[in-house]
Amino acid sequence: MVAVLPLRLTGASLRRRGKRLVGPVDLEIGAEGVTAVIGPNGSGKTSLLRMMHGLQRPAAGRVDWSLPEGVARTRQAYVFQQPIALRRTVLANLAFPLRLRGLSRAEIRLRAEAQAARFDLTDKLAQSAPSLSGGEMQRLALARALITEPEILFADEPCAALDGRAMREIETRLIEASAQTRLIIATHDMGQARRIASDVIFLLHGRVHETGPAQTFFDSPGTPEARAFLKGDIVE
């Protein structure tokens, strides 16, 4: 079903001013599933997602999609750890990715309103996005990212500012979306990772420390560090 995948990282690493943020990473992201990217603060989750998405070029190694990069770029979406609000109304924020694609006004409006309904934002449509609460903004960011029906979505802590109920709502939306969109989700919430992930990438000090199916990883992690991390201990 998915044409841009698999995504292949070969020895890919990201550097900033001589410091290695993540990598070298060798990974293959297959066509199906929900991947949880987990690891302690500063382990490189955000950096890995940004590198995969092409926001930052790898300093070494390769990031290859199954389609030419120009095409692949149009079929992805990204939800930032700190959501970015366009200084416009919620409706205009939802409409924005569709407007970039040159859809007709009537269709844009229809889809934006439907998306708002799905993400419980209908009564906020006329409000300016920067004035939304943190949790509302996160819902908007996810709704906006999914409105183009991307083939793959990178979501960096998409539920960090949500209360329990809103988080379950969003997880439901994510699971719905996973029928047509490959999901790569960085999360701190192990409960969430267990609920929605089909496989796990465990990062430590910028390296992929362990990967595998979620079930296996959570039931019997293969490395002492992963075991310690899951127990909530400090990982060295």
Place this chain on the structure above:
Amino acid sequence: MNDLLAGLGEALRLILTLDAELIEITLRSLRVTLSALVIACAIGLPLGGWLAVWRFRQRRFVIATLNALIALPPVVVGLVVYLLLSRSGPLGVLGLLFTPGAMIAAQVIIITPLVASIAHQALRDLWAVYHDLLISMNATRWQRVSTLLIDGRRALLTAALAGFGRAIGEVGAIMIVGGNIDGATRVLTTAIALETGRGDFALALGLGIVLIGLSLAVSWASHWVMRTERRGTW
């Protein structure tokens, strides 16, 4: 002090009697300045957005040059435009010298760097906020610039007002290229210079007060337009 009071009185008299000459030169001032401003904004605002978004090798150099051009002495601009437009100059065939067209041209040169530079500064900050999102959404370069121009419009108003202020108060360049011809190229500032030279301080001051009032009115009006801007325009 007496001169000041007399000036105030003269200003009041000119305005209350709807003095025909005052209205004529005020309208000409506005027409010249607004024409120059529209052209300067059409060039300067996209240029500012472009410089915020587009990383190229000589970017710093271009920005530094732009900022230096803000300080271009108007008299020198006037002189150069004069030489270009004079009958023997390269653009002499246009026959623009001593017409409002020449004054507009000089003012465009004077205020475009100012408009572009203020626009660039404001849009650079907005670009820092929007950068990741617009790159992620794969916006074309032109879409990035236009998004910044739309969402940064309040800051751009400041750029336009600064350009307006500089142009409407400018006298050196338009005196040279316009010639301060009665009924053709006389505007508020050149009229003030003339009346001051003639020793008619009351009239000069009266014109000056009208000039300041005009700037205030334009600024208020544009802020009011921005504030009452309809919500949900997208």
